Amino acid sequence: MIIKLLVEGGNMKPSPAVSQKLGPLGINIGKVIAEVNKATSQYKGLKVPVELDINPATKEFTVKALTPPVSELLKKELGLDKASMMPKAIYAGNISMEQVINIAKTKQEQINANSLKAAVKTVLGTCLSSGILVESKNAKEVLEEVDKGVYDTLISSAEKAKELKPSAEKLEKLKKDFEKVAASQEKLVKELQKAKEEAKAATTATSGEKK
Numbered sequence: 001m002i003i004k005l006l007v008e009g010g011n012m013k014p015s016p017a018v019s020q021k022l023g024p025l026g027i028n029i030g031k032v033i034a035e036v037n038k039a040t041s042q043y044k045g046l047k048v049p050v051e052l053d054i055n056p057a058t059k060e061f062t063v064k065a066l067t068p069p070v071s072e073l074l075k076k077e078l079g080l081d082k083a084s085m086m087p088k089a090i091y092a093g094n095i096s097m098e099q100v101i102n103i104a105k106t107k108q109e110q111i112n113a114n115s116l117k118a119a120v121k122t123v124l125g126t127c128l129s130s131g132i133l134v135e136s137k138n139a140k141e142v143l144e145e146v147d148k149g150v151y152d153t154l155i156s157s158a159e160k161a162k163e164l165k166p167s168a169e170k171l172e173k174l175k176k177d178f179e180k181v182a183a184s185q186e187k188l189v190k191e192l193q194k195a196k197e198e199a200k201a202a203t204t205a206t207s208g209e210k211k
Contacts, residue, residue: 009043039065084131094133094178098164136177
């Protein structure tokens with residue numbers, strides 16, 4: 001019997017949802033939590049899919065921790081707390097193609113991509129929906145470049161190497177490029193925050209009037 005859970009890496013805690021799934025089976029929830037936290041400890045702070053293979057007769061179980069979703073891996077790579085709420089207007093970070101390919105390689109099997117190049121395109125799609133620049137460009141532009149074969153050599157080299165590492169100089173350039181982007185969109189961010197606060201205040205006022 002397989003039970004699927006989505007937990008915080010290394011920090012699964014008792015919850016009504018977990019009790020509802022495991023309680024009727026007579027499984028020791030404390031033991032499950034301990035084993036899950038052990039299996040997901042390398043992904044602390046990230047949401048991690050977990051599969052519990054349970055034998056209802058013996059109450060024995062095994063834990064299989066899958067890699068976090070692409071969106072979570074992107075946030076971890078860039079040190080982000082969250083993705084952009086308006087990906088078409090506001091960017092949240094700037095990632096290198098090497099980092100994109102590394103994530104694609106990690107997720108290729110789980111997303112059923114028939115090639116590393118296909119997996120790279122999936123990761124780029126998530127960059128696009130998360131408001132993450134790639135090589136200081138909109139991810140849509142990079143997707144087009146991938147289709148044209150611009151990164152074929154780099155992708156091919158990743159298939160032979162354990163991991164691709166962007167140079168320190170490149171990472172520094174990407175950082176500086178994003179600092180310029182962040183500065184240019186700062187006014188828009190403030191305007192959106194102000195509008196959000198005004199909307200919240202209006203909702204609160206309306207609720208007060210109804211009372």
